[in-house]
Amino acid sequence: MLKELAILAQLIQSYALTGKLQKGKQLHAHLLTSTGISSTFIANHLLNMYAKCGDLTHALSMFDHMPKRNLITWTAMITGFSHNARFLDSVLTFSNMCAAGIQPTQFAFSSAVQATTSLRSLAFGRQLHSLSLKLGYHAELFVGSNLADMYSKCGSLDVACRIFEEIPEKDEVSWTAMIDGYAKNGDFHEALMAFRNFLDNENLVADQHVFCSALSACAGLKAGKLGQSIHASVVKSGSSAESAVSNSLTDMYSKAGDMESAVTVVNTFPNGWNVVSCSSLIDGYVEMDHIEEAINTYAESKRQGLYPNEFTFSSLIKACANDAALDQGTQLHAQVIKTSFILDSFVCAVLVDMYGKCGLLFSSSQIFEEIENPTDITWNSKINVLAQHGCGKEAIEAFDQMVARHNKPNHVTFVSLLMACSHSGLVEQGLQLFGSMNTAFGVEPRDEHYSCVIDMLGRAGRLEEAEIFIGKMPSEPNAYAWCSLLGACRTHGRKELGELAAEKLMRLEPENSGSHVLLSTIYAGVGQWEDVKAVRRLMKDSGRKKLPGLSWIEVEKKTHVFGAEDWSHPRKDEIYKKMEELLMRIRGEGYVPYTAAVVSKVEESEKERLLRHHSERIAVAFALISLPAGKPIIVKKNLRVCVDCHSAMKLIAKVERRVIIVRDSARFHHFQDGNCSCRDYW
């Protein structure tokens, strides 16, 4: 009899391992009709079979009706729930098991800790941790690795590290938990150090999981060279056929900007492209502003029969946001509604951003209002949009709501908030928020937060405080910080401090012409034309060119680009005529060219001519002759709109009765009825 049971158990187990649910069910039915088999032993096997095959309904019904449950019964149920994404049930079953007086073993701990990891529940995780300490399982290989994984995924890397250290015999899984934990928390250097330490263990061999984690750290650092050397190890180890590894490789090369290698990796996939690596490629192209290639890659992926997912849509919508391509963005919006990807937080965030970047603040808020459960990701997007539109008060209100609804702000949230305060002149509120970051929200201020405060103080003319603040930065002040200070010096005519900032900036970013341009405008502002010339000469001699001003506009789903004095467009004659007409009409409204905006010593008439044909003016003239009547005009510009164009735009909007939205490198301008949404130009 005992032997028969063993054979029966073996049969059930083979069904469980090979996923043969139907066979298992038949056997179960047969056992129910035949007499006498009601042992817990066989019932456990059947329950486990159902759980492994994903049929939780039957597993649970067996569990509920079992006359006697033992350690194995409970553990199989905990594992069954955990493997079928019913994480809360898994944890609750663990708790019920303890309440029923059955002491869990490392098996039950392992599954329950995994469930809390998926729930991202530090509270549950900590309870399991302390219980495992009491029972002495915390440093056991499986439990220890799972605990380390749980803490690192919940953001507590220091605790994860401590637990990891206590595991006497760490294996590949324990190391992966740590390497990936650092990478996912943005500490890529630490991740790669851990990877290096891992490689020093002679008895351990890097497998696909380890490689994936190490490669994602390289991706985060855009470290193409290091990634390439890991690529070589991947090939040597024979893991390169594994799809997750190839996807990590594709993403690493894409993020490092090495699209050629990324494409090569993708084209060597044995089973053709897949949606993950394809989305990485598209995002790589979008990041480097190669929209054509991004769209071509998307088209190719569809030809290959792939369906876009939430990642693909996210990148494509981001491209529309970058280009202020509202029509294409709206079309993608419709597609994500149809495909239900609208339920994804990232997709919502990027839609909120897209409408915001197209200047449609109302549509942006509407999208946000329609989100059922806003997450920290979507809140950040909303706050950032408000910040970019100069709505400081509203941004702080949104932040208060976010906190009230128990969403945890992170470092991204505070960058947006501080920028909002800076643009709206809310200096006291900004300083207060900066002060509360660490104390009230546990977010350590980073360089970018210091830079925002410097920018904020600078704009408000509090340059002494800004200078003191720059000295307080935890690490060496970066280019952004000096750039903020330099910009403020230009606005407030502070020559000496400006010279200091420019000098620092030129040393930090010699290839950036912005510092030279800013410094020359400071000199021009105080009439030191010799110095203006000297800086210009320095720029020319070192081969640094001023970034040309460009403007983009979408017409009939195609983006057109214009430069200043750019008459290469096929409809140039009509555009020129329209510009002359506009100039006459706005003169009638009192427009006077603001020639002081031209930073060079030339004749007044020449200055006027230089101003008249700035790229944004050409783009608007083109829009007026090609867009349907009444359609808002949305222009993106890579530099700042000049003061002269700013006042001209107000009047063009008035005489043409059009809404004109210009997004320049610093902010939005919403021109309507002779006014602009921004309170002060700078």
Place this chain on the structure above:
DNA sequence: ATAGGGTTAG
């Protein structure tokens, strides 16, 4: 009889 880690986004 019951247990683990990995790939793309704001």
